[in-house]
Each structure stands twice: as C-alpha cells, then as structure tokens.
Amino acid sequence: MVGWKLGNTSEVMRRQMGIDRPNIGPLTDRMLLASGDAVHERLVQPRVEPEIGLRLKTALDARHAPVDRHTVAAAVEGAYACLEVVHSTWTGYRFNLAPHDQVDS
Structure with missing residues (x-):
C-alpha cells in the first residue's frame, strides 16, 4: 500500500448521488x-474521476x-491530485448528472 484516496469530496455530487x-x-x-x-483493454467504458490522493510516510493501524x-495528519507525506480510472460492469450505461428530484422515471 502506498497511500489512500478520498472520493466523493464534492458536497454537490454527494447530494446528487445520495451519499x-x-x-x-x-x-x-499495482494501481499506479x-x-x-x-x-x-478489458475495461468496459473506462472513465476518469478526479480524486485526492494521500501518500503516507508512516503506516496507520486503527486495529490496535x-x-x-x-x-x-502527522502520517501524511503529501497530498496529490489524482485521476481514478473507473469502468462499468454494464455496456451502454450512462450516468445522469441531473439531481435525483429532476430525473425522469
């Protein structure tokens, strides 16, 4: 493990997705x-999402x-703008950017 990624950092996007x-x-x-x-090439409809990546200088273990x-904060070596490559399990899937209350059924 080389670090952690933070996703869904936009309040507007979280609200829209019900998160x-x-x-x-x-x-x-292996992910880099x-x-x-x-x-x-086996990825289905790959897309890119912006994320925030944190590289750690020391390991964190909340089990103990x-x-x-x-x-x-003391364990973080640096913060980086990252791009996460995501893909769909379904071909032809389209993400709708309209808020939940404006999506047609």
Missing part, C-alpha cells in the same frame, strides 16, 4: 500508472489503537 460523506480507499503500487501508460485526525 452522506466522502469515501476512502487504499492505493497500492505512469504518464503515458494505457489502461487495460484509535487513530484521530492529528495522527492521520
């Missing part, structure tokens, strides 16, 4: 693509002791 808080996920060295690299925001 109440940002999510987090681990980043491993260098500039000029291509995504795997509570981890508060000060501990997390």
Whole structure:
C-alpha cells in the first residue's frame, strides 16, 4: 500500500448521488500508472474521476489503537491530485448528472 484516496469530496455530487460523506480507499503500487501508460483493454467504458490522493510516510493501524485526525495528519507525506480510472460492469450505461428530484422515471 502506498497511500489512500478520498472520493466523493464534492458536497454537490454527494447530494446528487445520495451519499452522506466522502469515501476512502487504499492505493497500492499495482494501481499506479505512469504518464503515458494505457489502461487495460478489458475495461468496459473506462472513465476518469478526479480524486485526492494521500501518500503516507508512516503506516496507520486503527486495529490496535484509535487513530484521530492529528495522527492521520502527522502520517501524511503529501497530498496529490489524482485521476481514478473507473469502468462499468454494464455496456451502454450512462450516468445522469441531473439531481435525483429532476430525473425522469
């Protein structure tokens, strides 16, 4: 593991998607693509989402002791603008940017 990603950081997008808080996920060295690299051809409708990535200088483990925001901040080596490549399980899927209350049934 090389860090963590923060997703759904936009309050407007969270409201639109019915999500109440940002999510987090681990980043491993196998997930990194260098500039000029291509995504795997088996991805279905790959799309790119902006994310915030945090590279850690020390590991965090909440299984043995509570981890508060000060501990997390001290463990962060740097924050980076990232692009997450996502893909769909369904071909032909379209994401609708209209708010939930304006989506036609």
